[in-house]
Each structure stands twice: as structure tokens, then as C-alpha cells.
Amino acid sequence: xxxxxxxxxxxxxxLELCILNMLQSRDAYANQxxxxxxxxxxxxxxxxLYPLLTRLKNGGLLAYRWEESTSGPxxxxxxxxxxxxxxxxxxxxxxEKLQEAVNQSIEExxxx
Amino acid sequence: xxxxxxxxxxxLIFHIDEDAFKKLxxxxxxxxxxxxxTNGGDEIINDVEHRMAELxxxxxxxxxxxxxxxxxxxxxxIMGKPEDYLQxxxxxxxxxxxxxxSSKKMHRxxxxxxxxxxxxxxxxxxxxxxxxxxxxxxxMLVTGGFGFILYLILWAVMPAARTTAEKLQMRGKPVTLSNxxxxxxxxxxxxxxxxxxxxxxxxxxxxxxxxxLGSFFAAIFQLIRxxxxxxxxxxxFFFLGIxxxxxxxxxxxxxxxxxxxxxxxxxxxxxxxxxxxxLDSSIYNSIMIGLSLIAVGPxxxxxxxxxxxxxxxxxxxxxxxxxxxxxxxxxxxxLIVSGIQIAQxxxxxxxxxxxxxxxxxxGMIILDLKKDSILNEYGYYNxxxxxxxxxxxxxxxxxxxDIKRSSSNRSYLITKTSAQGRTRNQARFNSRSLNHYLxxxxxxVMSSPYFTLAEKAPYRAQNIxxxxxxxxxxxxxxxxxxxxxxxxxxxxQNYWDPDMVGHFWTMTDRGLFCxxxxxxxxxxxxxxxxxxxxxxxxxxxxxxxxIRDGFIEIEEKQVHLERQNRPKMAIMLAPPQExxxx
Numbered sequence: 061x062x063x064x065x066x067x068x069x070x071x072x073x074x075l076e077l078c079i080l081n082m083l084q085s086r087d088a089y090a091n092q093x094x095x096x097x098x099x100x101x102x103x104x105x106x107x108x109l110y111p112l113l114t115r116l117k118n119g120g121l122l123a124y125r126w127e128e129s130t131s132g133p134x135x136x137x138x139x140x141x142x143x144x145x146x147x148x149x150x151x152x153x154x155x156e157k158l159q160e161a162v163n164q165s166i167e168e169x170x171x172x
Numbered sequence: 173x174x175x176x177x178x179x180x181x182x183x184l185i186f187h188i189d190e191d192a193f194k195k196l197x198x199x200x201x202x203x204x205x206x207x208x209x210t211n212g213g214d215e216i217i218n219d220v221e222h223r224m225a226e227l228x229x230x231x232x233x234x235x236x237x238x239x240x241x242x243x244x245x246x247x248x249x250i251m252g253k254p255e256d257y258l259q260x261x262x263x264x265x266x267x268x269x270x271x272x273x274s275s276k277k278m279h280r281x282x283x284x285x286x287x288x289x290x291x292x293x294x295x296x297x298x299x300x301x302x303x304x305x306x307x308x309x310x311x312m313l314v315t316g317g318f319g320f321i322l323y324l325i326l327w328a329v330m331p332a333a334r335t336t337a338e339k340l341q342m343r344g345k346p347v348t349l350s351n352x353x354x355x356x357x358x359x360x361x362x363x364x365x366x367x368x369x370x371x372x373x374x375x376x377x378x379x380x381x382x383x384x385l386g387s388f389f390a391a392i393f394q395l396i397r398x399x400x401x402x403x404x405x406x407x408x409f410f411f412l413g414i415x416x417x418x419x420x421x422x423x424x425x426x427x428x429x430x431x432x433x434x435x436x437x438x439x440x441x442x443x444x445x446x447x448x449x450x451l452d453s454s455i456y457n458s459i460m461i462g463l464s465l466i467a468v469g470p471x472x473x474x475x476x477x478x479x480x481x482x483x484x485x486x487x488x489x490x491x492x493x494x495x496x497x498x499x500x501x502x503x504x505x506x507l508i509v510s511g512i513q514i515a516q517x518x519x520x521x522x523x524x525x526x527x528x529x530x531x532x533x534x535g536m537i538i539l540d541l542k543k544d545s546i547l548n549e550y551g552y553y554n555x556x557x558x559x560x561x562x563x564x565x566x567x568x569x570x571x572x573x574d575i576k577r578s579s580s581n582r583s584y585l586i587t588k589t590s591a592q593g594r595t596r597n598q599a600r601f602n603s604r605s606l607n608h609y610l611x612x613x614x615x616x617v618m619s620s621p622y623f624t625l626a627e628k629a630p631y632r633a634q635n636i637x638x639x640x641x642x643x644x645x646x647x648x649x650x651x652x653x654x655x656x657x658x659x660x661x662x663x664x665q666n667y668w669d670p671d672m673v674g675h676f677w678t679m680t681d682r683g684l685f686c687x688x689x690x691x692x693x694x695x696x697x698x699x700x701x702x703x704x705x706x707x708x709x710x711x712x713x714x715x716x717x718x719i720r721d722g723f724i725e726i727e728e729k730q731v732h733l734e735r736q737n738r739p740k741m742a743i744m745l746a747p748p749q750e751x752x753x754x
Contacts, residue, residue, distance in 0.1 A: 105252025110219045114212040133183045133225055
């Protein structure tokens with residue numbers, strides 16, 4: 061049994077929620093998102109993020125614009141679309157439900 | 173010393189050691205292979221290259237211009253191994269492979285339909301605005317109706333996109349989980365939009381068509397669609413109506429009965445017929461069951477299709493259809509078998525004859541009909557309907573009387589009753605099993621116009637043929653009512669049977685001769701008959717006129733001669749009036 065895989069799967073499930081949530085307050089480019097996620101220990105390697113961002117963008121949840129950078133090549137700034145906002149709301153509600161359900165389930169089992 | 177290469181990564185130029193380049197190239201190559209089938213795979217690679225360029229940039233400085241192998245290892249460690257990408261995107265990857273096996277399929281777009289969703293389905297397949305196809309269909313409809321037929325065919329051939337997967341296939345989108353998700357969300361919001369615009373359908377279509385023309389056609393199609401729906405519902409009601417009317421009229425005709433040509437048909441008649449035929453109960457049952465089985469299939473189908481058109485219930489499955497066909501076939505077979513069994517009862521024929529002397533009274537014999545309430549009930553002259561039911565009893569009018577010249581010096585009556593049966597003996601037996609009123613007295617023959625069957629005797633096409641052989645010189649008087657039994661009696665004046673009644677007829681060497689018919693009347697009748705006959709001959713000949721001209725002349729002469737000769741002959745043959753005793 062590969063526990064690492066299970067852990068990765070758990071992280072993966074909430075990764076999209078975290079990315080959308082991050083972009084709710086401010087637009088960001090990949091590096092910033094990666095920094096935050098790394099801090100929260102949600103991702104281990106950066107490479108995992110790019111396919112995810114592309115998928116969210118293709119799904120219409122995210123849009124991006126190019127911005128010149130002082131320290132290098134132009135950067136892709138991701139921003140949340142209307143669809144993304146509603147998706148975030150949905151995912152957030154679902155996450156809270158899931159959290160509650162998991163906690164309740166664990167507590168109930170432990171009390172017995 | 174190391175050989176370096178210049179590379180362009182994410183729009184930036186880097187100097188890179190050869191071995192470091194090889195490692196970087198292998199890494200990016202693996203990634204490219206991994207994502208080349210994924211939707212937006214190039215973009216992912218671009219993003220990755222950009223990020224790597226940033227990371228390399230951080231690792232270069234005026235004092236360290238060249239990227240070495242160590243830098244590459246570090247950056248790859250940050251970005252993650254290709255397998256890490258894969259693990260994250262496992263699901264998307266798996267689905268993307270599937271998407272290549274699922275091609276576009278043509279479906280009817282029932283969600284955006286005006287009539288059957290053919291145009292919207294086609295436009296989704298070809299990725300064009302459906303309004304063009306709709307206009308095209310309308311143009312083809314107006315110019316010769318081809319569009320109508322084409323539309324119906326497409327409607328029948330194209331399956332409706334009912335499931336989400338079918339709807340995605342119709343649009344050519346791969347059936348991936350995320351696509352289905354997107355679609356469902358889209359649909360959900362579309363439904364929301366529609367609901368918010370429930371205030372007016374016109375507004376809905378106005379919003380859909382981007383211009384006035386669009387909304388105009390949308391309105392027209394909406395109208396056509398409603399008309400079609402209406403027509404189909406009408407057809408449905410029509411089917412149902414037919415079925416119900418057929419059932420109703422069958423029940424009604426069976427229990428109450430119907431009048432056809434003044435003859436009553438119904439349950440009483442049917443039961444009588446069965447009783448009169450004295451069939452085995454097994455034959456009776458198989459007839460009844462066979463009739464029901466034959467009726468059941470078509471009626472069920474009519475009801476079913478009526479309901480289906482009106483309420484759109486599921487089509488009959490093939491086993492149910494086969495079952496109905498089998499039921500109908502079974503009914504037909506049962507009817508055929510019982511028909512053959514009945515036919516066998518009528519296979520052979522037999523008869524019996526009786527001869528009775530009829531003594532004349534002063535050379536006179538009165539032929540009379542026995543008159544009773546049954547006769548009054550049904551009238552006298554009813555040869556067309558040989559079977560009558562009165563108070564639950566069957567009466568048969570297959571009674572005939574003919575008059576011929578006796579070759580001996582006495583008058584006599586021969587009664588021949590014949591019948592059918594399974595064998596000749598059976599038929600002969602059947603011919604005896606009937607009751608017929610016949611009285612022969614001096615100068616009188618009285619017959620009933622009908623016969624009845626003996627107790628429990630079956631009807632096997634019994635009939636009675638009476639022939640009065642009249643001695644030359646004897647005279648008969650045909651009493652009122654005799655027209656219902658006399659049949660084709662030859663006479664010199666060539667009177668028709670009904671006209672012979674009420675007259676005196678004397679047997680002469682040349683045949684039966686009317687002694688009290690007015691001479692002028694006879695001649696006039698002859699002439700009338702003659703004109704009729706010649707007219708018939710002429711009209712029959714007209715076809716031959718076209719073939720041969722000479723032929724008509726001969727024919728016409730013959731007709732002419734006949735016209736002149738016959739009346740003379742009739743006058744010449746008339747015996748003196750005083751020789752008749754009345």
C-alpha cells in the first residue's frame with residue numbers, strides 16, 4: 061500500500077479549490093501561486109501545477125493576460141472568470157460539507 | 173573546457189553546456205511526449221519552459237553566464253519528474269486517450285429543436301449556425317417539397333441525443349469527465365436563462381435569433397412545429413377513435429345486430445346459424461376463438477399507436493410485435509380449420525323424390541300458397557333471403573315450383589328434396605329431415621312457401637323442387653302469392669313469373685298458354701320485349717361493327733324479321749276462346 065499516493069490524491073482533490081480561492085482576492089502568475097502552495101505544502105514539485113492551470117483555463121474557470129516583467133520574460137497572470145467564481149463557491153460548499161462529514165465520521169467512530 | 177550551445181527557452185537566450193543541454197532536451201522531450209495528446213498540451217509545455225527559463229535566469233549572473241548540468245538538475249528537481257506530472261494528470265490523460273477513440277456522431281439536438289431537432293443536430297455536427305440549415309430546409313420545402321421528405325428521413329434516421337455523452341458526441345467534444353461537467357453546468361445555466369425568460373416565448377426566440385430575420389424564422393418554425401405536433405396528435409386520436417369505433421360497433425352489431433339490405437344480423441342470428449348448422453361445440457368454439465384472435469391484434473395495435481402518438485409511450489418491442497402476429501395467424505388458422513370442417517359437412521349431395529297424382533276438377537287445378545302469420549311477417553316474394561328467423565325458429569324459403577307438360581294422360585306432382593352431407597347417405601338422410609306443408613286434393617295443390625327443419629336436424633342446404641307435370645288440356649290457376657315459389661315456368665306468351673299469377677294457364681302441345689290474358693296486352697308485351705331484346709342485340713353487336721361492316725347488316729335484318737314475325741305467330745297460335753272452361 062502506497063500511502064504517498066493516497067496523500068497525493070487527497071491533496072489533489074483540494075488543489076483546484078485552493079488555486080481558485082487564491083485567485084479570488086488577486087490575480088497572480090504561476091510563480092506566485094506555486095510559492096503559496098509550496099508554503100502550504102500542498103505541492104511538492106512545480107511541474108504538477110502547469111497542467112492543472114491549463115485545465116482550469118480550458119474549462120473556462122480561469123483566464124490569463126500577459127504582463128511584462130522587470131526581471132525576465134513576460135508573465136502569465138491568471139484571473140478568475142465568472143464561471144470560476146461560481147465554481148469556487150460550489151467547490152467551497154462541497155469542501156465544507158466534506159470536511160464536516162469526515163470530521164463527524166471520525167469523531168463518531170472514536171467515541172464508540 | 174566544455175562546449176556550449178545557445179538555446180532559446182521561453183523567449184530568453186541561454187548559454188548551456190552540452191551535457192546539460194542533453195539532459196534538458198531529454199526532460200522536455202519526455203514531457204512533450206507525455207502531453208502531446210492532452211488538450212492544451214503545447215500550452216503546458218510552454219508554461220513549463222517559461223518557468224524553467226525564470227529559474228535558469230535566477231541561476232545566471234554576469235559572473236556565471238553558462239548553465240551547467242547542476243543547474244539543470246536543480247531546476248528539474250523543482251519542477252518535478254515527468255512521472256509527477258503524469259500522476260497529477262492521470263485522470264485527464266486517461267480521458268484524453270479515450271477522446272480520440274470517440275469520434276463525432278450525428279444526433280438530433282432535441283434540446284434546441286424547432287420540429288425534430290434535425291437542423292440543430294446537423295449544425296452541431298458541422299459546427300455551423302442552425303438558422304442556415306433551417307432556411308435551407310424551408311427553401312427545399314417550398315420548392316417541390318423535397319425538404320419535407322428529406323427532413324422526415326433524417327428525423328427517422330438520426331437518433332436523438334438524450335444522454336450527456338450523446339450530446340457531447342453530437343458537438344464533437346470528447347466524452348471526458350470535465351467536458352461532461354462543463355456541459356452539465358452550461359445546460360444548467362441555460363435552463364436558468366430559459367426559466368427567467370418564461371415571461372414570453374417570443375422574447376426567448378427573439379433573444380436566440382441575433383437579428384430580426386432570425387426571430388422571424390424562429391417564429392415560423394415554432395408555428396410549423398405546433399402544427400406538426402397538432403397533426404400528430406390528431407392522427408393519434410384518429411387511430412384511437414378507429415379502434416374504439418371498431419370495438420364498439422363489433423360489440424353493438426353482435427349484441428344488438430345490424431340491418432344489411434333489410435336483413436337483420438346479430439347475436440340471435442349468429443346463435444341460430446350455429447344451432448341450425450348443428451356444429452360440434454369444438455367447431456363453434458374454434459370459430460369464436462379464431463374470430464377474437466384475429467380481431468385482437470389490429471385493435472391492440474391501433475390503440476397502442478394512438479396512445480403512443482398522443483402520449484409518446486415506448487415503442488412495442490419486437491417480441492410483442494411477433495406475439496401479435498402469431499396471435500392473428502393462429503386466429504386465421506383456426507378459422508380455416510373450422511371452415512374446412514364445416515365444408516366437409518357439405519361435401520356430398522343426396523336427394524329423394526316423391527310422386528303424387530294430382531286429380532283435376534273439371535280439368536282445373538288451383539295452385540295455392542298456404543298463407544300464415546309467418547308469411548305475413550316477411551312478405552311474399554323473398555327469394556333473395558332463403559333463411560328467416562321467427563320466434564327463435566328458422567324457416568327456409570328454398571321452395572320452388574315449376575310446371576311442365578306431362579307425357580302421360582294424367583297430371584302429377586314430383587317433389588324432389590335434396591340436401592348436402594358428409595356422405596351420400598348422410599345427405600339423403602338430411603334431405604328427409606325437414607317439414608314442409610303440402611296438400612294435394614282434387615283440383616288443389618297447396619304448398620307452404622317455406623320448410624322447417626325436423627327436430628335437431630342440421631341445416632345442410634336442403635331445398636325443395638316441386639314440378640307439376642300437367643296433362644295436355646288441363647288448366648291451372650296460379651293463386652295470389654304463388655309468385656314466391658314459382659320459378660321460371662316456360663309459357664307460350666313468355667310471361668315472367670310474377671305476371672303469371674292471377675291467370676289461367678292451359679297446357680297445350682306447344683306449352684303452357686294463358687287463356688284469360690288480353691290479346692292486345694300480349695302483343696304489346698311481346699313488342700316491348702322485342703324492342704328490349706333488339707336493343708340488347710344491337711349494343712352487343714356494336715363491338716363487331718368496327719371489325720366487319722357486312723356483318724351488322726345481316727344481324728340487323730334478322731332482328732327486323734323477328735320483330736315482324738313473332739307477334740303474328742302469337743296471334744295465330746291463340747286457340748278459340750270458347751274452348752276454355754272456367
